[in-house]
Amino acid sequence: MKKSKISIIQVSRILIQILFFIWLPSLYINTFHGIKDIYSAVVFQNISLTQLIPQLVEVFAIIPLTIIAGRFFCGWMCAYGAFGDFVYKISHKIFKIDFRLNEDTDRVLKYFKYVVLVFLIFVVCTFKINAFSTFSPWDAFGVIVSVGKVPDFSYAAANLTVGFILFILITIASVFVERFFCRYLCPLGAVFVIISKLRIVKVKKERAKCGKCRICTNNCAMGIPLYKYDVVKSGECINCMQCVTSCPRSNVTLTVSEKDVRPLIAGAAAASVMTGLYYVGKLGVSAAGLNTAQVQTQETQSAKGSYKDGTYEGSGTGFRGGTTKVSVVVKNGKITDITTVSNEDTSEFYDRAFTTVSQEIITNQSSNVDGVSGATFSSRGIMEAVQSALSKAV
Structure with missing residues (x-):
């Protein structure tokens, strides 16, 4: 029994x-x-x-x-x-x-x-x-042990070298x-x-x-x-x-x-x-993200900027080397909206990065903003894609 x-x-x-x-x-x-x-x-x-x-x-x-x-x-x-x-x-x-x-x-x-x-x-x-930023063994773990994806040892070794080495050492120690x-x-x-x-x-x-x-x-x-x-x-x-x-x-x-x-x-x-609690909170995040974007759009539309009005698309490289494509809207010379066209990123990291990074770009009117902790590569992919789009608006 x-x-x-x-x-x-x-x-x-x-x-x-x-x-x-x-x-x-x-x-x-x-x-x-x-x-x-x-x-x-x-x-x-x-x-x-x-x-x-x-x-x-x-x-x-x-x-x-x-x-x-x-x-x-x-x-x-x-x-x-x-x-x-x-x-x-x-x-x-x-x-x-x-x-x-x-x-x-x-x-x-x-x-x-x-x-x-x-x-x-x-x-x-x-x-x-x-x-x-590349010393994290759990970042290397996220790259290597992603369910439904082939372990990308080469990407982890090249982009998270110290973190990858630490991950291997920790794994060996976990045997004992x-x-x-x-x-x-x-x-x-x-x-x-x-x-x-x-x-x-x-x-x-x-x-x-x-x-x-x-x-x-x-x-x-x-x-x-x-x-x-x-x-x-x-x-x-x-x-x-x-x-x-x-x-x-x-x-x-x-x-x-x-x-x-x-x-x-x-x-x-x-x-x-x-x-x-986690998923209820996520619903709140989505709503808050939309409301914040709308407020920031209203604020930025009132000032004259340096970009040509229009809608532009650009691409960048995100987590695990996936391609991120975004659409950037410019009105009155200002960045007023950023949306995702497509991405090959890991959704958990990308969703976490996009809300914050896109809002920061709109607020600062620049693609050069701080990335989101824990989603560094996804953040870089978004920033690179926005920069690619804005290069067509000058």
Whole structure:
């Protein structure tokens, strides 16, 4: 009977991971870059609230629920985390690799993700350092592991060289250490560890009822020494439920305000709520984007500019080398409208970039604007296409 329960919980979790891997693979990167953009907006006050809506959607679809329920996102929904799980489990089953880090070493290494977080947010963002734009292993992951597309190793190696190398190294490390990236390098994980300290959903394990097996600790994906605790308050916990399903005494449970709950229902509910918030927010983004474009159009039409009136088309190269074609409308010498004719980009990245980049171009009357964090190549493709169109209007 216990074996059946283990199968149901873990198989269901894997299925949910696969679904998010296919349909929302960029949710992780969008959330982290959303935090960066919000930080930049607060510090430099150069971005309007309307322009921040796409970033706010991802952030507020995930972080509030993390405060309440803990890191369900990491354990059930993160595409990069799921990739690490698949690499580790396949190598563990096929090659019988059983490597374990010393507990003290593991604890110290976990602090490194805070160094990464501070560097990316408070150094790169504050000083606007662009030299590290190709260093992201999750950008390389997005290029290589895109469902429905052939892995483009050559594009990743040529355009994201350092990020590609880091991605390969992290993948190799994931063969030996479960959730290597999540434990030691993930900056978003560092944010989640901090905010999930307040969560009410926790793992409970009465040590008085434990034997000496330490099976729960040995099965913890994040290397938490569970044998030391009656209630797991560590922000490192990703609610993967492997401790719950592996305990031979059924002594490990998931609790909400000290009351036991069913792990499968809790995980599925958390994933459903986050997804619902995400898509509801996306509808708001679309409406806001249209309204903002209309306001900006009215503002720019009143001033005389330097371009010839007319409608012009141009093309540029976006994410994964795809061609982006746009149509640019010029009235009274000003850019008043930008629409997409066609694009061969990845929709998650392109949609995120287009709203912000097109609005910035209209506001600044220039194709030379800042790209959108997490959609750098899509942004460049849009800017290049607009510049190509405007070259015909001079």
